[in-house]
Amino acid sequence: MTNELTLDKKADTRRLDEMAQGLLGTPMDRPEGVLKVTGKAIYADEERPSNLAYGYLVRATGPIGRIVSTNKDEIAKMPGVVAVIEEADLPRNSVQGATPTAAPTRGDRIDYIGQPLALVVADGFEEARHAAQAMTAVMEADTGLHFDPEAPGASIETPEAKQASQGDLDAAMASAAFTLDEEYHTSSMHSAAMEPHATIAEWKDGKLTMRGAYQMLKFNQKSVSDALDLDLSQIRLLSPFVGGGFGSKLGIAPEAIAAALASKAVGRPVSVAMHRRQVFETTTHRSATKQKVRLAADKDGKLIGVGHDNLVYNLPGEKFSEPTTQATPFTYAGENRVIGHHIARLHRPAAGSVRAPGEAVGATVFEMAMDEMAEKLDLDPIEFRVRNIPDLDPSKGIPFSENRMEAVLRDGAERFGWKHTKPKQRLEDGWWIGTGVAAAVRVNMMSETSARVRLTQDGAVVETDMTDIGTGTYAILTQVAGELLGLPANRVETRLGDSDFPKAFGSGGSVGASSSGTAVYLACMELRQNIAAALGVEETDLTLKDGRAISGNVAKPLTEIVPGEGWSATGTVKGGKAGSLVRQATWGSCFAEVAVNAVTGETRVRRMLGSFAAGRILNEKTAKSQCIGGMTWGLGMALHEELVHDPRDGHMVNRDLAEYHVPANLDVPQIEAHLLMEDRDDWANPVQAKGIGELGISGTGAAVINAIYNACGVRIRSLPGTLDKILAELP
Amino acid sequence: MQVSLDINGASVALDLDARTTLLDALRNHAGLTGSKKGCDHGQCGACTVMVNGRRINSCLTLAVMHEDDEITTVEGLAEGNTLSPLQRAFISHDGFQCGYCTPGQLCSATAMLDEAAKGWPSNVTADLENATPLTDEEISERMSGNICRCSCYPGIVEAIREAADAPAQKTGAEA
Ligand code: FES
Ligand code: FES
Numbered sequence: 001m002t003n004e005l006t007l008d009k010k011a012d013t014r015r016l017d018e019m020a021q022g023l024l025g026t027p028m029d030r031p032e033g034v035l036k037v038t039g040k041a042i043y044a045d046e047e048r049p050s051n052l053a054y055g056y057l058v059r060a061t062g063p064i065g066r067i068v069s070t071n072k073d074e075i076a077k078m079p080g081v082v083a084v085i086e087e088a089d090l091p092r093n094s095v096q097g098a099t100p101t102a103a104p105t106r107g108d109r110i111d112y113i114g115q116p117l118a119l120v121v122a123d124g125f126e127e128a129r130h131a132a133q134a135m136t137a138v139m140e141a142d143t144g145l146h147f148d149p150e151a152p153g154a155s156i157e158t159p160e161a162k163q164a165s166q167g168d169l170d171a172a173m174a175s176a177a178f179t180l181d182e183e184y185h186t187s188s189m190h191s192a193a194m195e196p197h198a199t200i201a202e203w204k205d206g207k208l209t210m211r212g213a214y215q216m217l218k219f220n221q222k223s224v225s226d227a228l229d230l231d232l233s234q235i236r237l238l239s240p241f242v243g244g245g246f247g248s249k250l251g252i253a254p255e256a257i258a259a260a261l262a263s264k265a266v267g268r269p270v271s272v273a274m275h276r277r278q279v280f281e282t283t284t285h286r287s288a289t290k291q292k293v294r295l296a297a298d299k300d301g302k303l304i305g306v307g308h309d310n311l312v313y314n315l316p317g318e319k320f321s322e323p324t325t326q327a328t329p330f331t332y333a334g335e336n337r338v339i340g341h342h343i344a345r346l347h348r349p350a351a352g353s354v355r356a357p358g359e360a361v362g363a364t365v366f367e368m369a370m371d372e373m374a375e376k377l378d379l380d381p382i383e384f385r386v387r388n389i390p391d392l393d394p395s396k397g398i399p400f401s402e403n404r405m406e407a408v409l410r411d412g413a414e415r416f417g418w419k420h421t422k423p424k425q426r427l428e429d430g431w432w433i434g435t436g437v438a439a440a441v442r443v444n445m446m447s448e449t450s451a452r453v454r455l456t457q458d459g460a461v462v463e464t465d466m467t468d469i470g471t472g473t474y475a476i477l478t479q480v481a482g483e484l485l486g487l488p489a490n491r492v493e494t495r496l497g498d499s500d501f502p503k504a505f506g507s508g509g510s511v512g513a514s515s516s517g518t519a520v521y522l523a524c525m526e527l528r529q530n531i532a533a534a535l536g537v538e539e540t541d542l543t544l545k546d547g548r549a550i551s552g553n554v555a556k557p558l559t560e561i562v563p564g565e566g567w568s569a570t571g572t573v574k575g576g577k578a579g580s581l582v583r584q585a586t587w588g589s590c591f592a593e594v595a596v597n598a599v600t601g602e603t604r605v606r607r608m609l610g611s612f613a614a615g616r617i618l619n620e621k622t623a624k625s626q627c628i629g630g631m632t633w634g635l636g637m638a639l640h641e642e643l644v645h646d647p648r649d650g651h652m653v654n655r656d657l658a659e660y661h662v663p664a665n666l667d668v669p670q671i672e673a674h675l676l677m678e679d680r681d682d683w684a685n686p687v688q689a690k691g692i693g694e695l696g697i698s699g700t701g702a703a704v705i706n707a708i709y710n711a712c713g714v715r716i717r718s719l720p721g722t723l724d725k726i727l728a729e730l731p
Numbered sequence: 732m733q734v735s736l737d738i739n740g741a742s743v744a745l746d747l748d749a750r751t752t753l754l755d756a757l758r759n760h761a762g763l764t765g766s767k768k769g770c771d772h773g774q775c776g777a778c779t780v781m782v783n784g785r786r787i788n789s790c791l792t793l794a795v796m797h798e799d800d801e802i803t804t805v806e807g808l809a810e811g812n813t814l815s816p817l818q819r820a821f822i823s824h825d826g827f828q829c830g831y832c833t834p835g836q837l838c839s840a841t842a843m844l845d846e847a848a849k850g851w852p853s854n855v856t857a858d859l860e861n862a863t864p865l866t867d868e869e870i871s872e873r874m875s876g877n878i879c880r881c882s883c884y885p886g887i888v889e890a891i892r893e894a895a896d897a898p899a900q901k902t903g904a905e906a
Pocket of ligand 1: 790
């Protein structure tokens, strides 16, 4: 049985609010928690089939250009080495997100320093690593390459489709009572998920099984099929547990294809786990941005003009470019608007999606500018934002599915104890203390997803190739099914991350929870019909709770209703007109209190609090964790994270966790995240849920930067706000 | 090289390349993949295990240096099917999301509570003469060698505080 729904209109019922189990939305513990705390959850590089060989990628050390020759033959003779896979079809870098094709291949070229040159396969990991590190190439260097987006002569593309303009912003700027025209920079950043990308590839009877760290199996399977010229039916991907992704595992990474090629060549299962430094270089990172923000406001603080122009970069041949301005067209009012987008083609490692591509850097910078503008207007920054919440999407003229910006700002302000103050008011024990606020906004999307639910006398089993990358998928799908089928969580089993299961969009773009949740909803509604039919009642008259079906004065355990072989139903949801008839987004606010050392300029975040609205919350605990995680990323972007590229050859200078600073425990206060639990978005889907995994980083870092200004009067316009940028201007 | 390790109370004999780290010995040879590899370079803490009761980055030490040492990994924290108070508290406070840093966090926290109980100071300890209460700041500082990119630090701190405050309660969830 299948139940398919294309989202063309607003949902007309809120069936989940009529259910009786009381499981959905609760802060239920993760069902896979015990496996994770006992070391029994099996991640990518953790199966150990007999006869396993180990592969280690060889790093191209430069120069960039044509590969003339390598010492492959010598390497092949080193102890333990069973093969050197040095092929033109090794991937150059990771595939971009939601892309069903292979990555560009190496060919006879090295396009960036750190690119995989080859894969050495040996009996032991130590032997493979040693031999890989001994491999070298003779190169013919290219000339005239560019490594810095702002250096003279860099080739800059300005694609027509990514520019937008309405009204006359220049005129608005000229006539406005108040204006702002500033340039901002954000650094390159890396996902740095804790689990390095890894794959164990094994061929059996013409079929390839890859156990790996992948976020989107449907697309990953297609990429593998394209790369290796295999039928989809020949490829099985397994990712039951993924040690974080944050975009870096959307597209399949070079180690996966290398492992598959190697396993075929040596006729053994091959494990290839990338070293942390290889993860930094060969998987995608977030492009640095240069952003120019222009704001024009009338004397009452109403925006009449908004301009947001940005420069990002990527390697030649990569289609992705950081969609910096994604939320700018609809976040704030203003009839005169200009969006500009420019892409520099550089020979740095490839850029791609990192948690909240676009808003993470774009909304953050915009929220920094909004704070500056509020100051010019002498307005409480919350008041300034609220005055500029548009009635309609100001760029498209369509209504919002719902706009919760004011609600989250007011809710957060009250919980935080927000009070608007002038800068440089509190100097305590050698620390300047200040507070800051920022809004968070992230587009909401939907993409085709299927899930199967089998109901037997023992309970329900949910199956989809959707992944749980820490996001809580195991928990929320268990809860959706349990709620609709009237089963306690321990009678629902959720199975994920197997490409043989019905296909989901995957974990990306904050689409996962709402799409797979809706697919499970649709499957369960079908099963409810079965139960109702067996009882001879209408589905809407059916109450399911704790394994019992109740209707009128009939009450029966499901074990007596469901046939021995059980029932199975598949739900499929597809994005439709609802995505374009209304503007769908998620909303947040973030408040920070910081202390800036009056002598050194060091910033410590003392408090951070957020309030978020994302439609129905499926699990309060896991949703909060996603928000806290996102806010911490905001803190990291504001204060720590900075990938440095050598201006001479583009190589990543600080490509490990010692030199690329992500927030550590003591950097992070006891962050609070609050959720608008009663929120429902009927336009989003019949579950009324939207994505929340990226909202927490989509602007929140600005609260820290704005708090630094409030503390010590130093405006930071280049992230991260390290002490060297503060010190010189300290009062 | 032959090496004999005492892992979670069992003696394990392994034949290893001399270059094998303790972490790779566990993961690639002893069948214990609970300990994680996040950086292989002492930068992240995912590989933290306890050697003779003290926490150590197992990627930074060679297996052959640990002949007959007592090694405790995440697989050895529960008693049979009974989770340790820390393991339970990590679940209830959502002290993890993806779970990849979790084995290291748990081993680190287990040893850290012992260090704190013995009165060892940390970088944020103001008073080196007298017993220091295990404040949130102390917990955070002492756990700062274990990175969690999912950024579950608030939950981790809450979980450790709860386990530190109630070490005696040992009932509960099954492993
Ligand atoms: S793997 Fe040992 S510290 Fe990172
Ligand atoms: S739980 Fe994912 S890194 Fe800590």
